[in-house]
């Protein structure tokens with residue numbers, strides 16, 4: 281496989297950007313070789329700068345639920361673009377996207393648009409603190425919430441602990457306001473909430489944790505977390521930046537029918553352009569400026585071009601049968617691969633809706649600590665086969681893959697063959 285142009289671009293990029301990239305997950309730190317530079321995408325495919333073609337399962341890490349260069353999204357962007365890009369004043373496109381979401385979502389009354397998932401979470405946390413007048417936040421080990429200072433925190437050695445920062449540059453004072461609990465452990469969570477409830481503003485969770493493998497939780501556990509929050513006056517924040525509009529239009533809240541107090545969105549909501557959002561009841565959203573005392577602002581927030589990409593994307597998602605068809609594709613893909621591999625070979629696919637994760641384990645994994653770090657060596661080997669077979673995924677074994685509406689059944693069968701061929705070589709060695 282030719283890589284000369286990508287390699288050349290990467291050499292230049294290294295002189296310009298830390299590690300040659302503008303987001304560390306793009307670096308090939310956990311796999312062999314150096315990053316592939318993408319030239320264009322169309323439907324289920326992307327092409328790199330050397331002209332190699334891949335079936336794409338990264339889909340920009342989730343936003344492209346319709347695949348690349350969807351004609352209606354492209355047309356909507358162009359049409360809006362012709363009237364200018366941003367005004368820093370209200371436009372009708374904001375109303376349109378706001379109505380589209382709120383009229384089809386039973387879990388939030390009001391929404392505020394921002395420009396990334398990180399910004400959505402950061403703002404949601406501030407709102408939770410402002411609304412409750414409390415300081416601490418509890419998160420779960422294995423959930424990612426963007427690069428918000430107080431949430432780049434790992435568990436310490438005990439069960440529920442004040443965390444230790446997972447990045448340099450985060451003051452201890454911030455870390456001391458964050459508790460970290462293991463997913464799935466009711467006793468540990470109960471003890472922590474009882475101990476800290478007087479200063480605990482919120483519990484934040486990815487209801488479908490999909491940033492550290494795919495750690496699917498039991499509905500019953502999520503209901504337990506909901507009830508624990510309610511009985512202790514703690515707000516529940518669902519970080520649905522990945523799961524929102526992905527497992528259904530109403531995201532995980534809709535799938536599990538659980539009412540969180542605050543929901544954050546990102547990724548799909550902008551249809552490939554930078555949009556994030558947070559939403560809640562009228563009452564909680566009333567704490568946000570200019571209605572209330574919690575300040576949050578954004579120069580490019582709700583800009584019409586990004587709004588129009590979001591509108592065009594979500595209109596497709598709202599078509600009858602959209603999610604059923606996407607789900608069918610995912611099931612076809614998983615079944616076709618697992619039938620070839622068979623059980624008890626140290627490999628399984630975890631899947632929910634159109635999100636999947638290749639777990640080098642025979643059993644279901646639902647806690648970060650259950651992931652065998654040594655098994656990531658398998659992914660590293662597999663990744664070389666994935667690329668050379670003509671398939672693209674995020675370059676890390678901890679990352680999930682995304683199936684889009686653009687994937688044909690033929691694409692999925694082909695991808696399952698590429699994976700099968702790679703896996704037979706990797707698992708046998």
Ligand SMILES: *Cc1c(COP(=O)(O)O)cnc(C)c1O
Nearest residue numbers: 396397398424425426521522546
């Ligand atoms: C991607 C992601 C974020 C961060 O979103 P950005 O747009 O990358 O800032 C936050 N939370 C979850 C659950 C995510 O998947």
